[in-house]
Amino acid sequence: MGQTAQVGAFVWISAVSLAAWLWLLLCQGFFWRTDVRLPPRRDPRDWPSVGVVVPARDEADVLPLSLPSLLAQDYPGRAEVFLVDDGSTDGTGELACELARRHGGLPLTVGSPGEPPPGWTGKLWAVRHGIGLARARGPEFLLLTDADIAHAPDSLRALVAAARTGGFDAVSLMARLRVASGWEQLIVPAFVYFFAQLYPFRRIGRRGSRTAAAAGGCVLLRTEAAERARIPDSIRQAVIDDVALARAVKKGGGHIWLGLADRVDSVRPYPRLADLWRMVSRSAYAQLRHSPLLLAGTVAGLTLVYLVPPVALVAGAAAGSAAAAVLGGAAWLVMTATYVPMLRYYGRPLWLAPLLPFTAALYLLMTVDSAVQHRRGRGAAWKGRTYARPDAVGD
Template structure:
């Protein structure tokens, strides 16, 4: 038991000091930087987004960008008024082009197929901003993204947008989602050319046209469900520079009012992340039990040195969670609940595998995708 307790403490000490400082609530884009001349095209795939589309498009059209700027929305065969609303806005502002998406061909995910069609209309741009239809961008956001890409000579600049965190299920799951994502892909290592870690957040991805041409657009990742990280891997190959940080100027409108919604958010791609591997699933379950459940069990159900080891590990994980909780303006007491939150994530990951083997994995926007 003492050996197990020592392993748990050592694991959290390593995560605290030697894992890219993933727990920090940064980096962030610099403020008040003016970019050099660069043409920007925004490509936005949209399917059944009538609830959000007017708000997000109008926010983009209010950008204070001093150089040529336009928006290409691809209506991915929506069954609601998404396309109609977008076309009404386009009639008032020529910077917006609405493309009617073609039927989904075999071997493509819906989002990647829509993005591919949008890129065909963006070939004259120096940078392409790939964004989702539920993301609201502040008026200076595009300008700051381009300035950061130019200053750092990055082929990809991406941000984890501020996710909605108002309901109890959102407060329970969303800060932890950001924490776990950063643990999996430490942002400092993403920006390090010598590191193989590559990741991006799909809500905001500014990609240079040169990089898109080098990787043949999105055709290589046409079947990927976790398309943002797949794109980052393609762009970073060969030592090219990418950057990932936390957004201060982009916010998601996506709501998760019930626990089943947050469960679905996790289960949709969790087993995809594990490459559909039972061995990786087993390793993930064992790892999460070791990191989160064991410290709680040791602290509450043992005595002596093992109890103190469990308590130290529990305090460490709660402390590392605090910067993200502050970022989302949540109570620090959520740090104490991190073992329970982690077990929820672990159960949803197992549920993701069960869904896959039942032929229901990879569901999104009323489509079910097979493994790539």
């Protein structure tokens, strides 16, 4: 009798998991589709001026692959690049000047704001300094882009045309991340897949929608909207600054858009599992607002949605429960099918799709580790800096 009850409970759990996947498939903004690219656009009659702000801390390894692409932008209007050296110890600022002398192109200004004061993350303090330098030139738009992002020659032109045509206050592209190593192939496409599941791109660009997110590596921001939303001062403590920026702009009445990039790429390598683990775990608990309750809910949710289906299929077949096996297999099939478009976008083999439960288990462990590191005072650590919870920092 007890074993029958256990099998019955497992069948119900499998049914709930399948129901969750059917809801995600049909009701979560079609997050799994990868056709949200730059919206229709036309060249404006007059091209507005743009200030390109690049915060950089110890980026000498990637700067030769990224900065020349910004300097070489084929932009009809006036554009300048402002690279902010955020306390680098590897000669980032000097290298930037050398690259500008060697490659020419757009004018480059290199600045350094010094160490951030309490209550500021280093990146946002650098962005603040860069925006200040850019605003002295009176640009209509600001392009906030990371030092590891390489842009196609027409990237800035396409972003500005999309913003002008659609009346957007912020246009952001999720840069195509590097997927060269085996671990990158396993984990990186899933990272973008999970992000889109949390923040469906179609909802972000819809007026009246409360969903707001951006990809910090490439955000074209209307200067007026930045001033209205008090960017970056209003988000100065944010570890996940791109989502915080999008929320601030949208809260200020701005119209924002986010989609996948075609010709904007991250050149930063994450060859080892440890590299990817640090990248995810440094901000995962911040995403959960440092809440143990949200952490518990996330662990339970990931287990139900991603881990139950394969376990139900295998355990159901072993225990002779056809219902559990069928329900688990159906949920796993839906999960696999929704992951295929992202693998195609990244040009990865489709046999990786059924491995998504394993990847999700890794993300679950990274999230738990993020919470543990925060409890030990080592959370949100990046390039020699560790940031406290926002409510632990006074004004």
